[in-house]
Amino acid sequence: KRKALLRAFGSVHGVKAASVEQLAALPSIGMELARTIVEHLQRPAGN
Secondary structure, eight states, X not given: OHHHHHHHHSSHXXXXXXXXXXXXXXXXXXXXXXXXXXXXXXXXXXX
């Protein structure tokens, strides 16, 4: 799934910039995982 995200968005920065809907559009991700990814990436470092 990590490779699919990087292929689709080009970099970690691209994944961070993607919306929940954009992430969920990937076949291997889905809405629930997309929400989890966005929540995780929006947390301040160290938390």
